[in-house]
Amino acid sequence: xxxxxxxxxxxxxxxxxxxxxxxxxxxxxxxxxxxxxxxxxxxxxxxxxxxxxxxxxxxxxxxxxxxxxxxxxxxxxxxxxxxxxxxxxxxxxxxxxxxxxxxxxxxxxxxxxxxxxxxxxxxxxxxxxxxxxxxxxxxxxxxxxxxxxxxxxxxxxxxxxxxxxxxxxxxxxxxxxxxxxxxxxxxxxxxxxxxxxxxxxxxxxxxxxxxxxxxxxxxxxxxxxxxxxxxxxxxxxxxxxxxxxxxxxxxxxxxxxxxxxxxxxxxxxxxxxxxxxxxxxxxxxxxxxxxxxxxxxxxxxxxxxxxxxxxxxxxxxxxxxxxxxxxxxxxxxxxxxxxxxxxxxxxxxxxxxxxxxxxxxxxxxxxxxxxxxxxxxxxxxxxxxxxxxxxxxxxxxxxxxxxxxxxxxxxxxxxxxxxxxxxxxxxxxxxxxxxxxxxxxxxxxxxxxxxxxxxxxxxxxxxxxxxxxxxxxxxxxxxxxxxxxxxxxxxxxxxxxxxxxxxxxxxxxxxxxxxxxxxxxxxxxxxxxxxxxxxxxxxxxxxxxxxxxxxxxxxxxxxxxxxxxxxxxxxxxxxxxxxxxxxxxxxxxxxxxxxxxxxxxxxxxxxxxxxxxxxxxxxxxxxxxxxxxxxxxxxxxxxxxxxxxxxxxxxxxxxxxxxxxxxxxxxxxxxxxxxxxxxxxxxxxxxxxxxxxxxxxxxxxxxxxxxxxxxxx
Numbered sequence: 001x002x003x004x005x006x007x008x009x010x011x012x013x014x015x016x017x018x019x020x021x022x023x024x025x026x027x028x029x030x031x032x033x034x035x036x037x038x039x040x041x042x043x044x045x046x047x048x049x050x051x052x053x054x055x056x057x058x059x060x061x062x063x064x065x066x067x068x069x070x071x072x073x074x075x076x077x078x079x080x081x082x083x084x085x086x087x088x089x090x091x092x093x094x095x096x097x098x099x100x101x102x103x104x105x106x107x108x109x110x111x112x113x114x115x116x117x118x119x120x121x122x123x124x125x126x127x128x129x130x131x132x133x134x135x136x137x138x139x140x141x142x143x144x145x146x147x148x149x150x151x152x153x154x155x156x157x158x159x160x161x162x163x164x165x166x167x168x169x170x171x172x173x174x175x176x177x178x179x180x181x182x183x184x185x186x187x188x189x190x191x192x193x194x195x196x197x198x199x200x201x202x203x204x205x206x207x208x209x210x211x212x213x214x215x216x217x218x219x220x221x222x223x224x225x226x227x228x229x230x231x232x233x234x235x236x237x238x239x240x241x242x243x244x245x246x247x248x249x250x251x252x253x254x255x256x257x258x259x260x261x262x263x264x265x266x267x268x269x270x271x272x273x274x275x276x277x278x279x280x281x282x283x284x285x286x287x288x289x290x291x292x293x294x295x296x297x298x299x300x301x302x303x304x305x306x307x308x309x310x311x312x313x314x315x316x317x318x319x320x321x322x323x324x325x326x327x328x329x330x331x332x333x334x335x336x337x338x339x340x341x342x343x344x345x346x347x348x349x350x351x352x353x354x355x356x357x358x359x360x361x362x363x364x365x366x367x368x369x370x371x372x373x374x375x376x377x378x379x380x381x382x383x384x385x386x387x388x389x390x391x392x393x394x395x396x397x398x399x400x401x402x403x404x405x406x407x408x409x410x411x412x413x414x415x416x417x418x419x420x421x422x423x424x425x426x427x428x429x430x431x432x433x434x435x436x437x438x439x440x441x442x443x444x445x446x447x448x449x450x451x452x453x454x455x456x457x458x459x460x461x462x463x464x465x466x467x468x469x470x471x472x473x474x475x476x477x478x479x480x481x482x483x484x485x486x487x488x489x490x491x492x493x494x495x496x497x498x499x500x501x502x503x504x505x506x507x508x509x510x511x512x513x514x515x516x517x518x519x520x521x522x523x524x525x526x527x528x529x530x531x532x533x534x535x536x537x538x539x540x541x542x543x544x545x546x547x548x549x550x551x552x553x554x555x556x557x558x559x560x561x562x563x564x565x566x567x568x569x570x571x572x573x574x575x576x577x578x579x580x581x582x583x584x585x586x587x588x589x590x591x592x593x594x595x596x597x598x599x600x601x602x603x604x605x606x607x608x609x610x611x612x613x614x615x616x617x618x619x620x621x622x623x624x625x626x627x628x629x630x631x632x633x634x635x636x637x638x639x640x641x642x643x644x645x646x647x648x649x650x651x652x653x654x655x656x657x658x659x660x661x662x663x664x665x666x667x668x669x670x671x672x673x674x675x676x677x678x679x680x681x682x683x684x685x686x687x688x689x690x691x692x693x694x695x696x697x698x699x700x701x702x703x704x705x706x707x708x709x710x711x712x713x
Contacts, residue, residue, distance in 0.1 A: 037116070039067065039129040041090060046070060055112060055135055057104035075101035075109065086129070093118045093126040099136060110137045156246075160205075161239040164189050176246050178225060195222055201231070208233045209240060218247065228252075270424040273301055277428050291396075291404055291436045292321035294428070300325035302417065302425050303408035305386065307337050310404050310436075311354065311396075317341055317405075329386065336382040343376035350405060353393040357402050359426065361392040363416035366409065390416040394425055396433035403436045460488035460682070463496045465621075465689050466559065467697035469663045471681040473671060475631075483510035483552070484629045484680040485518045489526065494561075497525050500580065500627035500682055501554035513550040517543065517604070525556065532556035532576035533612040540578075540608040551605035555580040555627060559684070565618075569689055573625070574616040579603035581630060581644070584651055588622035592652045594644065624659065625684040626651065631677035632670055646670065658696060659685045 035052030039045075046065050048056070053063055056073045063069055074082055078100035089096035096116040101109050116131020156173035158166055166184045174181055179192065189205075190197045196205075200219035208215040214234045221227060228251040231244045277297050295306040308321035322337040324330045344350060349369070353360045362369045366388040374380050388409040396404035406429055410417065417425070460468035468488050483503030491497055499521060503514040520542050525535045535556050543550075557575035565571055575583065575595065582596040595615070602610045619625070633643030647670065654665050663683045671679055687694055 034132045034134045036132045037114075037130070039131075041118075041127050041129065052133060055110075055133065056102055073102050073104070075103050077101075089116065089118050089129060090126045093120045093124065096129065096131060110135060111139075112136065156244045158184075158242050159239060160189055160242065164205075164239075166192075167239065173244075176225075176227070176229075176244070193221070204231070205233060205240060205242075208235045211235075218251075220251075266420070269301065270420075273297060273424065273428065277431055291432055291439075294406065294432050295321045295323035298406065298408060298425065298428065299323045302421050302428075303392075304411045304414060305329070305333050305388075305409045307333070307340075307407040308404065309341075309350070309407070311402055315354075317350075317354070324386075332382055332385050336379060336386060339376065339379040339382065340374065343374045343379035345373055345375055348373040349391070349393045350407060353395050353405055354402055357395050357397060359392055359394045359422070361390075361417070361422070363390045365389070366391050387411060389414070392417055392422065392425065394429045396429050396436060398433040398437035403433050403440070406432070460486075461490050461496065462697065463490060463559075465687045465693050465697060466496060467659050467685045467687060467694070468496075468498075469659050469683040469685075471663050471667060471679070471683075473631075473667060473675075473679045475676055475678045483514040484631065484678045485514050486627070486680045486682045487518060487522055488682065488684075489522065491526055491529050491558075493529050495529075496559040496684075498557040498559070498625075498627060498682060498684060499525075499554065500629060500680060501552055502580070502629045502680075503550055503552040505550075510550075513548060514552075516546075516548050517550070517552055517554070520546075520548070521554065521556070531574055531614050532558060533614045536576055536578050536604070537608075537612050540604050540610070543605055544608045548605075551603050552578070553580040553603055554578045555583065557583065557625070557627070559619075559686070566689055569621045571619050571621065571686055572616060573619045574614050576612055576614050577601060578612070581628065581633065584626040584628075584648060585619070586624040586626070586651055586655055588620055590652060590655045592648045592655075594648065619686060621686045621688040623686050624655075624662070625686075626666075627682040627684075629678070629680045631675065631679035632666075632681060634677070635672075659683050660696065 035055050036049045037052055038047040040047075044066060046067055046069070048058070048063060048065075053059060056063075056070070058069070058073075071079060071083075082098050082100050085096055085098045088094070094117075096114065096118070099111060099113045102112050103109055112133050113136045114131055114133035116129050118126035119128040119130060121127045156176045157168075157170045158173045158177075159168040161167045166187055166189065169177075169181050169184045174184070177184065177193075184192065190202070193201075196202050199221070200217055201221070204215045204217050204219075207213075212235050214232065216230075216232045218228065218230050221229065227246055227248045229244045230247045231242065233243075234241045277294065291308055291310065294308050298306045304326075305324040306322065307319055310318045310320045312318070319337040319341060322330075322333045324333045349360045349362065367383060370383045370388065370391075371380055374383055386409070389412040391407065391409045394406045394408065395402040396406065406425070408417065408425060460470050462468065470486050470488070472484070472486070483505055485499075485501050485503075487497070487499035489497055499518075501514070501517065501521075503510050503517060505513070517539070521535065521539050524538045524542065528535065528538065530538075536554065539554075542548075555575060555577045557573060560572045560574065561570075562572075573595075575597070577597045578601055582594045585593050585595055587593070595617070597613075597615050601612050628647075630640075633647050634640060635643060647666075650666055650669050651662075654662050657665060663681055667679065667681065685697075687697055
């Protein structure tokens with residue numbers, strides 16, 4: 001073979017030790033099924049054992065036992081490389097290691113892996129090369145198949161050796177890594193991809209190499225790759241095998257889905273905020289209560305702290321509510337709320353929002369912006385303490401005017417209000433403005449309705465030693481005028497007439513009908529001086545004759561006292577009921593009883609020919625009589641009997657109270673907030689005659705010609 005020629009001169013024989021080593025080697029390779037060779041560099045003689053002859057397609061008769069015979073079988077493309085390796089082995093007296101193809105007779109090609117070592121003579125020159133060779137065709141075919149699989153697989157695959165250099169890269173890895181194999185193979189992964197060194201890639205690769213355990217992770221590599229990868233890495237004897245997929249599209253889809261979910265949650269939160277604000281604002285019609293709580297809804301969702309301002313019909317501003325997400329700073333916000341309006345000059349953002357009716361926003365340096373328009377030092381100190389970075393002043397519009405303002409503030413740790421949050425805040429402001437204006441309208445209409453109702457009712461009389469207290473409480477609904485009424489007056493014969501009634505309906509027509517019925521009854525009872533049943537019968541007939549088309553319940557009672565009764569300190573009570581609820585009598589000893597009429601009698605306006613009768617009892621002085629309408633005892637979901645029993649229990653519990661306080665406490669305990677029916681209540685207390693008349697019993701109003709007590713039954 002070129003580059004290696006037999007050495008001239010006498011053959012130098014091997015030492016005994018070298019011969020022993022050669023024999024041991026031959027036995028070892030024979031036992032392992034590996035072919036052996038012995039090339040004498042002095043004589044040029046090449047010896048092959050039977051396995052090697054078979055491997056190269058020779059037999060003893062055809063093999064010429066020379067290096068030329070070997071060269072003839074080596075594939076022409078591999079021969080120069082093998083020749084150089086043998087020459088280097090002989091020149092350096094070193095080792096030989098090569099893998100090459102062998103072309104057998106018939107053109108069949110096989111792969112052979114050969115390893116050998118040069119043996120020196122006494123002078124240190126190589127005189128012999130001993131070696132072994134074995135067939136690696138199957139391994140090469142398997143590697144080729146593996147390589148073909150790796151090359152055609154849609155996933156990227158690469159191998160890193162123990163020095164973190166690329167030892168294999170498939171086509172997909174070239175594409176994903178943006179570099180050719182020529183650039184990658186043999187290159188240091190940390191030098192080629194420096195951003196991987198301190199990232200998840202570097203941490204996980206080193207963990208796999210150090211622990212010997214596979215790792216799996218997802219990680220992002222910045223530009224120029226700018227992609228997300230799913231990576232699995234397995235450590236092995238030769239380094240690290242890495243499989244990775246480009247999951248950028250999937251990750252971006254996940255991020256978009258997460259962003260869509262986040263936006264949906266934000267939209268749901270905004271909708272929930274609007275619903276909560278609407279529910280809270282509609283839960284009460286009190287002007288300040290309706291809007292004062294608004295700040296608590298807007299914090300912390302839209303702002304870190306908030307102040308709500310009321311604008312009255314004359315344009316005067318008044319801060320009525322505030323809130324801070326930090327409980328410790330709520331007193332500071334409340335103090336700033338109390339101090340800021342007098343401290344603001346006309347250039348302030350709040351006044352600008354009021355003048356223009358449009359939102360005013362400041363997105364940065366909010367503290368400095370506020371300090372520029374706040375003149376008073378205490379308010380300035382509070383601004384510095386609260387330290388807003390951005391803020392928005394939003395008007396509360398309603399029916400063409402600004403009825404209030406909301407000031408929303410965000411601290412330095414929070415970004416300025418984004419457009420979507422500002423839109424939500426404006427929607428809340430719109431609802432709050434309408435609710436505030438509705439509350440004002442309600443208050444105005446409710447006062448008008450109550451005033452009209454009360455104008456139809458007169459103050460009760462104050463007979464000798466008889467104290468009369470009256471209460472009227474309208475329904476909670478605005479402008480809802482009811483048909484309940486009461487009356488108390490003296491007749492010419494000295495009797496005290498007490499009346500309680502309820503015309504059906506809750507509107508202007510009911511109030512008008514109530515006024516007619518009340519006036520008719522008052523006139524009939526005063527002029528006739530007859531008993532309660534006769535008065536109601538006459539009233540029913542009069543209503544029919546005058547075409548007063550309504551139905552009503554009514555109870556008429558007369559307190560009468562003859563001379564004998566005065567001496568015994570008692571009074572006589574006569575009453576008749578046209579379908580009305582029974583009075584309640586509280587005796588001096590605290591006993592409570594219901595004064596029902598038997599049998600029950602018809603309402604007014606049903607049958608004017610119906611027979612009516614009186615009931616009568618003697619009442620001790622010190623007793624209290626209560627007349628009332630159904631709004632006091634009727635409730636949804638509870639029976640009338642339960643309501644009447646509850647009334648008697650409350651009266652018994654409050655029996656010790658003075659009459660005015662008793663009436664107030666009965667209403668407080670039995671009439672809930674937001675009740676949907678009006679309530680009339682008449683309380684009568686008969687003070688003992690043998691004592692001075694109590695101051696609370698009057699008289700405060702004395703008729704010009706007071707009647708005298710009765711002298712006979």
